[in-house]
Amino acid sequence: MKLFMALCCFAALSVKAQDYINPMDIPVVLSASYAELRANHFHGGLDISTPHIGVPVKSVADGYVSRIKVSPYGYGYGLYINHYDGHTTVYGHLSEYAPKIDSVIRKEQFRLKSFDVDYFPEEGAIPVSKGEVIAYSGNSGGSLGPHLHFEVRDTKTEVPLNPLGFLANKVADHKAPTVYGIKAYSLDDTSSVDEKYYELKSIENKTINAYGHVGFGVNAVDFFDVGGRPCGVVEISLYDNEILMYQSRLESISFDDTRYINSFVDYAEVQRTNRYIQKSFIDPNNKLNIYKVSKPIIIKDGELHRMRYELKDFTGNVRKVNFTVKGVKDGDYEPVIRRGTRVSWEHDNVLCSLKVVIDIPAGNFYKDEYLEIVREDSNVFKRPLYTIGSKEIPVHGNIGLTLPVPDDLKQKLADSSLKPRQVFIARTGKKNSLGYVGGTFDGENITAKPRYLGNFLIAVDTIPPRVVTKNTATLLSQSNNVMVGISDNFSGIEKYNVYIDGEWKIFEYDYKNARLISQVKKLGIKSGTHTLVAKIEDACGNLTEWEWKFRVK
Template identity: 35%
Template sequence: MKLPYFLLFLSAYCLGQTPDYPKDYFQSPLNIPLFASGSFAELRGNHFHSGLDFKTQQKEGLPVYAAADGFVSRIKISEKGYGKAIYVTHPNGYTTVYGHLKKFEGPLADFIKKRQYAQKSYEIEVFPSAGELTVKKGQTIAFSGNTGSSGGPHLHFEIRDTKTEETINPMFFGFDILMPDTKIPAVNDLIVYAVGDSAVVNSSQRPIPVSLSLQPDGSYLAAKVLAKGAIGFGVNTYDLSDKNYNWNGIFKAETFLNGSKWFGYEFNRFAFDETRYINNFIDYYRYKTLKQSVQKLFYKRNYPFSLVSGNKKNGQIVVLPNSVYNYRIEISDFHNNKRVINIPIQYSNAEATIAKEEKTTPYFVKSKNDNNYTKDNVSVFIPAGSFYEDFYLNFNVKDNVLFLHNETVPVHSNLTVTFDVTGIPDVNKEKAFIARMDGTTPEYFTTYKKGNLFSVRTKDLGRFQLMTDTIAPKIYRPSFTEGGNLDKSDSLSVRISDDLSGIKEYSGYINGKWILMEYDFKTKALTHFFSDAVYEEGKNELKVVVSDKMGNSTIFETHFFKTQKQSSVEKPN
């Protein structure tokens, strides 16, 4: 009988084996020394990082090369996310991804530009056929940039399993050789948790730090932990590498109890539909309140996350009377540089002087069941599996405002919040929407309207209320004065913004013809490049139309002069 692919992979992981990935098939996508500003599966907000971020010497415009022969199977341009991205499928069963690009090169640039003009949209996603855009190993396919949700110039690079679409650690494919590392991972914090209902650890039922002492051999010795019942540990850790000062994520964590393997995980590969499990993988409360990313070395309840599901134990340690335990944590990077933490644990029957911080409410969420709560004109539907654990929910409605707990509890899947606006006076149904308040800043949610019922789907808790947006977006700060001569300019731009519901659509026209305008939400710049050759020699009329998500629109009109025709093919920097 054949095992499914996932079970074969999981079995290999449990046995401590690594699949046989090709080590010399892929070349570097950059022709510079490789340094990572982000590692594979690094802890990010609501997700694990899905590839490697390569530094590009703090600048844009470096050539990006195809890592191997193949064909371009997907091109996606979006305002956020990966920005401008290319996906190349290779005959060996893998797909490489190149994100945050500044621009495409050659046939790729022509191909996507034609599609954008045909669809009259900057944001676009196309799936070329296998023979449509072939590339050779080492061929320049694009230039590095800072598009999308990038926080600075770099190249995001991934290797995916083409069939399963799981993303795989590129270090398995020989990139570890291109990125030497002799530095040991570092530890910022060690946290101990009283997991069981009657557990106590160091006289506390709340998570508390454990002091560490650095030993001559580079290991840490923790202060003795006195406990009873089920306890667990978490670490706030990071990795450094040679000639690189970024704090990146680790590769592997393993724990041992009295010398026997107890719990562990290795950041080797994962599926995109499980990446949100990061919110259960870390101490989410600590992350939201203290901005610390503590990875738990245990779990309270089984959850279907492949990186931890290979464990036979849940990582908890049950401390019994008359017992002493030696607990060891080993934290490693991909080059097997290892940091060891030794923790002595001893039974203590001392009662807790620091009690659990739990407030009971009339609304107890059973995470494995559907839950539905209603008060006044507001209802909240919580499908089974939306939360990782059972808890008491703070739920209240006052003056048509919903108070739905707070951000310290992670939500895995969408909840539905519904407002009945029947009894609310002067509601502008066309321009009203449900917003979540982030402090004093409203966050727009797509609102579904059916008669007097307004609903949103959300993976966030907090304060929700109805808001009305009747104010049109702003178009301002054009890059030229009206009637100016732009012979020496390769582009024109305006800034756009909206203070409430946010920008939904934008279009530009020169002499009545639609033009491609690229939007960078970080700088709020909307830019058109003259290499598209849409303008006429002499006087040109420019019109820009911007609409927000509630249908409010602004039109900006001006004119400029340009007499020098440019080539329709943009030369790379």
């Protein structure tokens, strides 16, 4: 059934590949490929390296601007163009739009008094032709270095496809994928295997002992001829004594499904070691349409199974890795230790213990999991710390998490020395760092809706954001930038507004450099003295109002 559905999906999406020009007049060097494995998603497009920001970006075919999305995060300055062949191309992390697009989006930003806008121009209102400069490359949003994020989507379904199938200029790739290692898994209570990771060099001459229903996973990447960053493998096949037991192909993953990556990879291994092991078996609640073949691998006592992985990149280069599995019923296996209550992925579950309530709607786990709620009095945080299952268990959607508010905080909330928004659920991270989760107070408890498990506690934030000037001089020319440094100690910047002489102005929030920035000439102000007021609010409603005077030449 699963296979049949997958084939249907591909048929519906099968589109005629056509030639688009390169989006930039520089050789296509990739720093990331389509469907590359990322935290909580498959990469939706190609990352094309640029030597610096400001490389002209061209529309790859005739069409019209269908969406302009500006955000401090994600694609930063993003641009969407609909073409007449049923595809949409997306350009992300831009530094600037072409003037005719810029004027439209600035008008919208002023209308909403917001830097952050998501605007859908009317069909055909902003036409563009093949090769027309539509924007300039950048490093905006969640980008860690100058590059262009480029996507090709099916316009109707919005499903991103592999852009390599559309570009006329092929990206040279003569290198087969690289395999780092393989991991073995026991898949039910009666099977056993040494559930561990084998580096490639140790696997090829080794025999893995196993018994019963087992599975395997592979840690592999792919490189193109040019560009040293590891990219993603497209197709994975696993053979058992020459019979194809498993095959997956990453070619059209919708945004609705992209979070199922946490079931495609060994999520616990990612959390623990940052290794992305691609599992060659399917969790019961994995809805990805990538699986072509999936048969159970059963190892009986005394049998010898010659296994072979075949990994293929988009160009078709293949890497093969052979290993041997021997059926041993009563081997010297590491026992699997499970603690806590078994939670079914198929049903709604509510767990209550230690005044903690966890509400897990059906479908939020990929398979049945074991959960335990543990409370400890933390010396570091001076408050009870709750361990809810483990951060190594993936969660698909939002779960309800209710924690009791300690009495001292309840008292302060009752006498209004704390506002409800200032008290919230936080999670612990590396080196005892705390991350804001949020939640609402009902008089006794706080309930939040995280999409992860781990360590949580009730925390307080009463400290407003810090605002400073990042300008070294107060006398500025029209080509200078006005820069306001903003940072927050805990819950994070939620609202930012800058007024000059009482009028709201568009300032870009560049969170990586912790600043709001605008060129003087884009502010439309004349020579003379001006008063800037910044109003910055964190997620708990703590507000800073800051004033600064500067002069323009």
